[in-house]
Amino acid sequence: xxxxxxxxxxxxxxxxxxxxxxxxxxxxxxxxxxxxxxxxxxxxxxxxxxxxxxxxxxxxxxxxxxxxxxxxxxxxxxxxxxxxxxxxxxxxxxxxxxxxxxxxxxxxxxxxxxxxxxxxxxxxxxxxxxxxxxxxxxxxxxxxxxxxxxxxxxxxxxxxxxxxxxxxxxxxxxxxxxxxxxxxxxxxxxxxxxxxxxxxxxxxxxxxxxxxxxxxxxxxxxxxxxxxxxxxxxxxxxxxxxxxxxxxxxxxxxxxxxxxxxxxxxxxxxxxxxxxxxxxxxxxxxxxxxxxxxxxxxxxxxxxxxxxxxxxxxxxxxxxxxxxxxxxxxxxxxxxxxxxxxxxxxxxxxxxxxxxxxxxxxxxxxxxxxxxxxxxxxxxxxxxxxxxxxxxxxxxxxxxxxxxxxxxxxxxxxxxxxxxxxxxxxxxxxxxxxxxxxxxxxxxxxxxxxxxxxxxxxxxxxxxxxxxxxxxxxxxxxxxxxxxxxxxxxxxxxxxxxxxxxxxxxxxxxxxxxxxxxxxxxxxxxxxxxxxxxxxxxxxxxxxxxxxxxxxxxxxxxxxxxxxxxxxxxxxxxxxxxxxxxxxxxxxxxxxxxxxxxxxxxxxxxxxxxxxxxxxxxxxxxxxxxxxxxxxxxxxxxxxxxxxxxxxxxxxxxxxxxxxxxxxxxxxxxxxxxxxxxxxxxxxxxxxxxxxxxxxxxxxxxxxxxxxxxxxxxxxxxxxxxxxxxxxxxxxxxxxxxxxxxxxxxxxxxxxxxxxxxxxxxxxxxx
Ligand code: GLN
Ligand code: ZN
Numbered sequence: 001x002x003x004x005x006x007x008x009x010x011x012x013x014x015x016x017x018x019x020x021x022x023x024x025x026x027x028x029x030x031x032x033x034x035x036x037x038x039x040x041x042x043x044x045x046x047x048x049x050x051x052x053x054x055x056x057x058x059x060x061x062x063x064x065x066x067x068x069x070x071x072x073x074x075x076x077x078x079x080x081x082x083x084x085x086x087x088x089x090x091x092x093x094x095x096x097x098x099x100x101x102x103x104x105x106x107x108x109x110x111x112x113x114x115x116x117x118x119x120x121x122x123x124x125x126x127x128x129x130x131x132x133x134x135x136x137x138x139x140x141x142x143x144x145x146x147x148x149x150x151x152x153x154x155x156x157x158x159x160x161x162x163x164x165x166x167x168x169x170x171x172x173x174x175x176x177x178x179x180x181x182x183x184x185x186x187x188x189x190x191x192x193x194x195x196x197x198x199x200x201x202x203x204x205x206x207x208x209x210x211x212x213x214x215x216x217x218x219x220x221x222x223x224x225x226x227x228x229x230x231x232x233x234x235x236x237x238x239x240x241x242x243x244x245x246x247x248x249x250x251x252x253x254x255x256x257x258x259x260x261x262x263x264x265x266x267x268x269x270x271x272x273x274x275x276x277x278x279x280x281x282x283x284x285x286x287x288x289x290x291x292x293x294x295x296x297x298x299x300x301x302x303x304x305x306x307x308x309x310x311x312x313x314x315x316x317x318x319x320x321x322x323x324x325x326x327x328x329x330x331x332x333x334x335x336x337x338x339x340x341x342x343x344x345x346x347x348x349x350x351x352x353x354x355x356x357x358x359x360x361x362x363x364x365x366x367x368x369x370x371x372x373x374x375x376x377x378x379x380x381x382x383x384x385x386x387x388x389x390x391x392x393x394x395x396x397x398x399x400x401x402x403x404x405x406x407x408x409x410x411x412x413x414x415x416x417x418x419x420x421x422x423x424x425x426x427x428x429x430x431x432x433x434x435x436x437x438x439x440x441x442x443x444x445x446x447x448x449x450x451x452x453x454x455x456x457x458x459x460x461x462x463x464x465x466x467x468x469x470x471x472x473x474x475x476x477x478x479x480x481x482x483x484x485x486x487x488x489x490x491x492x493x494x495x496x497x498x499x500x501x502x503x504x505x506x507x508x509x510x511x512x513x514x515x516x517x518x519x520x521x522x523x524x525x526x527x528x529x530x531x532x533x534x535x536x537x538x539x540x541x542x543x544x545x546x547x548x549x550x551x552x553x554x555x556x557x558x559x560x561x562x563x564x565x566x567x568x569x570x571x572x573x574x575x576x577x578x579x580x581x582x583x584x585x586x587x588x589x590x591x592x593x594x595x596x597x598x599x600x601x602x603x604x605x606x607x608x609x610x611x612x613x614x615x616x617x618x619x620x621x622x623x624x625x626x627x628x629x630x631x632x633x634x635x636x637x638x639x640x641x642x643x644x645x646x647x648x649x650x651x652x653x654x655x656x657x658x659x660x661x662x663x664x665x666x667x668x669x670x671x672x673x674x675x676x677x678x679x680x681x682x683x684x685x686x687x688x689x690x691x692x693x694x695x696x697x698x699x700x701x702x703x704x705x706x707x708x709x710x711x712x713x714x715x716x717x718x719x720x721x722x723x724x725x726x727x728x729x730x731x732x733x734x735x736x737x738x739x740x741x742x743x744x745x746x747x748x749x750x751x752x753x754x755x756x757x758x759x760x761x762x763x764x765x766x767x
Contacts, residue, residue, distance in 0.1 A: 002314065002322045002368040004361045005056035005289060007205065007242060007265070008158060008329025009045040010354050011063060012518050014336060017041060019522040022064070031091060038064060042144065046153045052358035053365070056240075058205060059148045059155035060141040061329060064091075065098045065521045068168060069111070069124035071160045072097070075188050076137035079127045079172075081108045089137050098124060098521060112170065113520055117209060117245050118617050119296070119332050120527075120569070122520035126169030128178040134188040141192065145199055156240065157196050161208040162189050163223055168210070179222055186229055193234045203238035203262065209328075211256055212246035212267070214618055220255045231260035238262035244291060244328035246617055247271030248278070257283050265289035268309060269296070269327040279313050288317055291327035292364065293357045298333055298515075298529060298571045300352040301360045303382040307367055314368065324364050330354040334515040342513050347531060349381070350389045353515070389531075390575065397507070397533035403587055404580070411590075412634040414642070414666060418692050421642045421668060428643045429555060429602065433762070434716070434730050434755045435486040437695070439649050439671060440559045440605065441735035442476045442491035443744055452496070469494050470547065477551045479745060484752045487603060488556045490548030492737065498561045498607065499569045500528060501540075506588055508534035509570075528570045530581060536588035539595045546599045557647060558596040558604040563589050563632045568610035579628040589636035597640045605647035606637055606667070612652055626661040633665045645669065651697075651734045655684035663690060671695035673733040679718045686722045694723065697733030698754065699747055704739065706746045712754035717761075725762050730755040 012018045021037035024030065042062045049057045063070050072078065073089040082093050083106065095101070100110035112125040141157050148155040160168075162185055166178040196204055211223070230239060241256065242265035248256060256264060264282075268275045268291050275290075282288050290313055292306040314322050336355035337348055352360060363378035372379060389395055414421060455465035476491035495501040503509040509528050516524040541558060549556040563585035572581055589606065596604050611633075616625055637646045648667040655662060655672070662670065674681045674696040682696055696719045698712040719728055730751060736744050 001320060002310070002324060002365055003055040004053065004365040005156070005323050005325040006049060006054055006058060006330060006358065006361065007207075007244070007291075007295070007326055008058050008061035008331050009049065010331055010333070010335050010518070011041055011045065011061070012516060012522075012524055013037070013041050014339060015514060016516055016524055018064075019524060022522040026095070034064070038062065039147070042147065043151060046148055046151060046155070048355060049358060050153060052362040054358065054361065055365075056156045056203070056205075056323065056325075057148075057153055058158045058329075059144045059153075060157045060159065061331075062144060065095070066122075066124045067158075068116075068126065068160060068165075069094070069098055070138070070140055071165055072111075072124065072126050073138040074136065074140060074159075074192065075165070075185065076135040077126055077128070077132055077169075078137065079111065080131070082106075085137060087137075088139060115613065118613075118615070119245075120517070120519055120525060120613075121332060123168070126165065126178075127172045128166065128169040128181055129171065129173045129176060130180070132181060132184075134181075134185050136188060136191060136195075142195055142199060145196060145201060149200065154200075154202075156203050156205050157201055158205040158207060159189075159192065161206040161241070162186060162226055163219075164208045164210040167213075167219075179219075182222060182226065186226065190230065190233050193230065193237055197234060197237045201237065203240050205240045205242055205265075206261075207242050207244075209242075209244055211243035211248055211252050212271075212617065214249060214620070215252055220252065223255060224259065227259040227261055240265065240287075240289065242289065243267065244295075245270055247274045249618075253278060253281070257281065257286075261286065263287035263289050263323065265291060265323075265325060267291045267327045268306075269294045275309065276312065279309075279316055282316065287321045287323060288313055289323040289325050291325050293324075293326045293352075293360050294574070295326040295328040295330050295357070296332050297574055298351050298353055299574050300350055300356070300382055300385045302386050303360065303364060303367075303379050304386075306360075306364055307372070307379075310364060310368055322368075324361055324368070326357060326361065330357060332517060333357070334512065334517055339514040340512050343510060346388065346392070346394075347510055350385050350531065351529070392532070394508075395532040395573070395575070397535060400533035400535050400584055400587075404583060407583065407587075407635070412631050412638055414634075414638050414640075414646075416642050418666060418668065422693075424642045425645050425668065429645070431486050432759065433726060434720075434728055434759055436730045436752050436755050437485060437487035437557065437671075438480075438489050438731055438748065439733075439735045440489050440492050440557075440607070441495070441737035442489070442493065443739050443741050444493070444737045445741065448472060448493055469544075473544065473548055474551055477548055477556075479741075480748075481552060481554065483745065483748050485748065486554065488548070488552060488554050489559060490544050490556060492559060492735070494544055499566050500526075502561050502566060503528040503530075503570065505538070505540045506534055506536055506585075508532040508584070525569070530567070530570045530572050532573070534581065534584040534588055536591050540592055542592070542595050542599050542601075545596055545601050549599075549601060555603050556601065558593075558601040560589055560592055560596075560604065560606045560636075562606040562608040562611075562648065563636050564614055564629045565608050565610040568614050579632075582628065582632045583635065586632040586635040590639050593636060593646075594639045597644050602643070603645040603647060604637075604640070605649060606633065607649045608633060608665075609649065609651050611650060611661075612654065612658060615658070622658075626658060626664075630661050630664045633667075637665075637667065647671065649734075655681060656687075659684045659688045659690070663688065663692070667692060669693040669695060669729055671697065671729065671731050673697045674719075675700045675715060675733050679715055679722070682719060682722055690723070693727045693729060695729030695731040698730060698751060699732050701732050701734045701736055701739060704743045706743050706750060709750050709753045709757065712751055713757050716754060716758045720758065720762060
C-alpha cells in the first residue's frame, strides 16, 4: 500500500474566522469564544482531510498565532521579561510574547518576528541565551492529539524539530551560539515525544526545514547526535523527518539518509531537478515521503508527471515504503476554490487550493493502489488543465511574446551615465540642497475607506467617488505646499494595496474573493494570481499624477510599484521561469513610466520594497536572482530622457550583502528606512561609496509619535557627515497611509524645519 499525507493545513478559517475570533478576544478577553472557534477550525480541517482518505493527518499544525511561538511555549523558552510562569503558559502571556503588552500588569515589548524561509509567512523568533532553560510548559500537542482522537482521528503530531528550532532562534547575548543549548533542550523534546507515544501516537512529524540550507560539518554533526539520541531513547515512536522548500544539498542528503528515522520527506516540487537521483540514493530501510503536490502555489498539478515519479519511487522502494504528500504544509495556500464564484470556469480549472490539493493527493494514491482507471476522470481533468493552460491565448499572448523577443540589452540602461544625468537634472529641477519629499501615500482615513466601500457596494457613483478622490488629492497637495515640501506626491488615495492596484489593471492577473493566506498572527494577505502573459491595456496612473501636477508649480513624483515587488507578492505562474514573468511586468511598467514622462511628470518613483525578499534560500543562487531582478527594474525605468529623475524606495534594514545590486539599479534617487537604526543602515552605502542620491528616512512612520526637530536634525547631521551632503534627500522612512493627518502634518512640518536648519548649518542654504 502506498499511503498519503499532508504536512499541515491552513488554520485561519476559510472566511478568516480565526482572525475575527482573535480580534474579538483581544478586545473583550472572552477565552471561550476564541477556543470554540479554534476547535471548530481544527475539526473542519481534520474532517476534510479524512474525507479525502489522507492516511497521515497532522495534529498540532494548528496555532492561535504561530507554530514557532507554540514551540517556545511547549519548551518553556519564555524570555524573562514576560515574568515568571509557573505551570503552563497562559493565553495572556502567549499573546504578550506575540504582540507585546501594555496594561496595568505589564509593559513589555513583543518578541521579534521574521520571515519563515522564503515565504510571506512570519514567525516569532525564539530568544536564546545561556540563561534559557527548558521544561514542558504547554499541553498543546498532547491536547490536540487527544482532541483529534476523541473525534475519531488518529493523527500524526507535527513538531518543529530541535535543530531547526535552535537555528531559527536568535542569540540574545553576543558570542553565544544557540546550539550550545542542545544538551538542555533535547531531554525536553524526548519527554514530549515519550508523552505523545504514551497517548497512542505511532509516529511524529519532525520538521527540519533547515536541512535544505547550506550547513556546516558541525551542524550536520548536531543533526546526527540529535536523531541518534531520539532513536535510542524513544524507540517506540516512528520519527518522520521532513525537509521542504528546496532540495537537500548533497552533503546534507548523505547525512540525513543515514539518520535512524523511520521516514524522510523530500520536496519533489522545489527539489524537482534532483528528486530522481535522491530517490535512487534513498536508503532501503526507510520510508520515503514524496512531496509531489505543491504547497507553495495554487496550480492544478500535472498528475501524469507526478504519477510517473511516484511509480519510479515505488519500483525502487517496494510496497509499504512510500508516502505521497504535499511538498510542504498547505499553510501557504488558500482554503478552497469552492468559494471563488468570481473566477471564470477555465481559470478555475487550472487552479488547486488546499482542499483541491487533497483531492490530488487522494487521486495519486488511489492510482497507485487501485490503478489509474479508478481515478481516470481526475487524471483527465488534470491533463486537460495542462493542455488548455498551455494553449490558451490568455497565457501565451503573441503580442507580449513578440515584445519579449525584441528586448535588447540597451533597453535596460539609461541613455547617459548617472553623473551626466545628474547635471541635467540639477539644472532642470533647481531644487534646494537637502530636498524634502515623502514616500508616496498619505493617510487612508476612515472617510477614504468609507467612500471606497460605498463605491464598491454601488452606494456611490463612479463620478462621485472620483470627485471625492480628487478633492482628497487636492487637499494633500495644498497641505504639502503649505508645509513647504520641495517634491510633492499625489497621495495614493485611489489605491488600497500597492500590488493589487496595478494587478487589477494589468492583463494576465486574476483576483480571488477568499484567497487569504496567513502572513502572521491574525494578519492575512490575498495575493493576486499571475496566470498569463502580462500586458498593460491602458495607462494606470497617468490621470492621477497629471491631475496632481496640474494643481501645483512644484514637481509631483509619479508613483509606481516595481516589477520585482509585483512578482514577489503574487502567486506566480509555474510554466515559465519567474524571471520571464518579471520581464513581462517590467515592460508593462516601462510603458507606464514612459507615459508619465510624456504627460509631463518629471520625477517617477518605482517602489521595490520586496526586492530583498526574493533572494533564494541558498546564497549560491543569489547572484542569478539579483542579476535578473535588477535588470527588470532597469528595464522598467530606462525608457526615459536624461532629465527625467527615477526614484526608488525600499523599506527594510539590510543592504550590506546586496549593495552592489542596489547600486546596479542605477536609480537617480533611492529612499530607504533608517530612522530606527539611527542611520546604521547607511553603513552599506558609505562603505560602498554609493554614487547616486539617497534619502535616508529621518523618522519612523510606524508610530504616531512626532519626533522633535532636533532628533531629525541629528539624524540628518549623521547622514551628511557620512555621505556627500549634496546627495542627500530628506524624507520619512516609508509611506504615511497608516497614519492620521494631525501627526502627519506635524511630523512633516518638523521634517521641513530640520532640513532648513541643516541647510543653514552646512552653509548650503540655496532656497
Ligand atoms: N509608495 C508606497 C507608499 O508610500 C510605498 C509603500 C512601501 O514601501 N511598502 O505607501
Ligand atoms: Zn516603504
